[in-house]
Amino acid sequence: MAQYKLVKFTLNGKEVEKMVDVRASLTDMLRNDYRMTSVKKGCEVGECGACNVLIDGECFNSCIYLAVWAEGKNIRTLEGLMSEDGELSDIQQAFIDEAAVQCGFCTPGVIMSAVEILESGRDYTDDELRKLLSGHLCRCTGYENILRAVRKTLDRRLGKVNV
Amino acid sequence: MYDIKALYEAYSVEEAINLRLLHPDAQILAGGSDVLVQIREGKRAGKELISIYTIDEIRGISLDETESIRIGSLTSFSHITKNEIVQKYINVLGEAVDMVGSPQIRNIGTIGGNTCNGVTSADSASTLFSLDALVELTGKSGKRVIPISDFYIKAGTVDIKPDEIQTAIIIPKEKYSGYQGHYIKYAMRNALDITTTGCSVNVKLSEDKKTFLDVRIAYGVAGPIPMRAKNAESFIVGKAVNDENCKEFSKEVLNDINPRDSWRASKALRQHIAVELAYRAIKECVKLSGGEM
Numbered sequence: 001m002a003q004y005k006l007v008k009f010t011l012n013g014k015e016v017e018k019m020v021d022v023r024a025s026l027t028d029m030l031r032n033d034y035r036m037t038s039v040k041k042g043c044e045v046g047e048c049g050a051c052n053v054l055i056d057g058e059c060f061n062s063c064i065y066l067a068v069w070a071e072g073k074n075i076r077t078l079e080g081l082m083s084e085d086g087e088l089s090d091i092q093q094a095f096i097d098e099a100a101v102q103c104g105f106c107t108p109g110v111i112m113s114a115v116e117i118l119e120s121g122r123d124y125t126d127d128e129l130r131k132l133l134s135g136h137l138c139r140c141t142g143y144e145n146i147l148r149a150v151r152k153t154l155d156r157r158l159g160k161v162n163v
Numbered sequence: 164m165y166d167i168k169a170l171y172e173a174y175s176v177e178e179a180i181n182l183r184l185l186h187p188d189a190q191i192l193a194g195g196s197d198v199l200v201q202i203r204e205g206k207r208a209g210k211e212l213i214s215i216y217t218i219d220e221i222r223g224i225s226l227d228e229t230e231s232i233r234i235g236s237l238t239s240f241s242h243i244t245k246n247e248i249v250q251k252y253i254n255v256l257g258e259a260v261d262m263v264g265s266p267q268i269r270n271i272g273t274i275g276g277n278t279c280n281g282v283t284s285a286d287s288a289s290t291l292f293s294l295d296a297l298v299e300l301t302g303k304s305g306k307r308v309i310p311i312s313d314f315y316i317k318a319g320t321v322d323i324k325p326d327e328i329q330t331a332i333i334i335p336k337e338k339y340s341g342y343q344g345h346y347i348k349y350a351m352r353n354a355l356d357i358t359t360t361g362c363s364v365n366v367k368l369s370e371d372k373k374t375f376l377d378v379r380i381a382y383g384v385a386g387p388i389p390m391r392a393k394n395a396e397s398f399i400v401g402k403a404v405n406d407e408n409c410k411e412f413s414k415e416v417l418n419d420i421n422p423r424d425s426w427r428a429s430k431a432l433r434q435h436i437a438v439e440l441a442y443r444a445i446k447e448c449v450k451l452s453g454g455e456m
Binding site (some may be wrong): 003004014021022024025028045047052058059061064066069071075113126129132134135136 | 264270
């Protein structure tokens, strides 16, 4: 018999609630119940990072996270980065400028990892950035352009280069 | 959707114990980065689950009145690495768990889940063996604390009674005070890989840094469960700190370990790696302790 539970949480700054099947992963809930289609279904075993979202400021693969665990949490997806007037955020624009997007399937997940890095407010070496981005598989770009996009956005936010 | 028969959620240790007794066939679910994947693969599909992930009382790291380090079982790997107590006293553990999976896995994976899985490749386990850690289990009649070497029974099986959950990992002061540790993970790639063989060493030198007062060395994937290399330990304790003794010590581990051939690596390769890792790890420990060779 199907088992349901009311799950209340904050999604991209807005308080939401819905009855959810307890067997659902957070990916299932975000895509099916809230139409957050930036959250991709890739490997579904926590290896590729395509479903990565921010939960209370930390990155999690939503495919191996139960939807019911979202109760009371602050969850952010790529959809939450866009400003009210529809402009892209600096990190999204950097991905375009550096050609860090090809097929785009891994992009939302990688950008959410980049958001966690950028919001930490500190600087990192390239090796540290590589390690922090290592939870994502990208079969198109070869990663160098992704690293460059994150590097440049980080440098700009830290005031190391002029905009 | 996961193929789950039923989900029971615990918000306190007491609730978890009651649920364990009420649903004896249910599988305990901590962070889920192993269990949920195995459900997806079909291995643990169709089972009842007791989710303990929401028990906040067994999350976090503290020093108790005897200055033993207490790590709540649900503490995530990334929180262990970032913790000040860990960085100050047992940095080797923070470094070891920083090699698990990927950043996202280190945010969801817990030290309790890592050890309760009973697998030899767990990156936390070899370091916990080399720290001589204790495991705290809580059941209906209260708490019991056992050495981690007794906690592991055989591959995939650990000593958790039907009414128990693991609630903490404890590292007593005498096991870390004055020691320096180093962990080396050997794997095919840096991220998202399972350890081919891992080696963790803790060393205590004499005051003049010329003698090994105590050495503890442990391996992951050198046998069916994580293990100490006791022959190597008894060889080196009391010996002078020099390159020759470290070399002999590393060869001695072959009398302790028992790796197997698997698709990941051959027995011969694992033996070769085990010797080299022991040598490099003990040398690093000497360096961290301020000794010279």
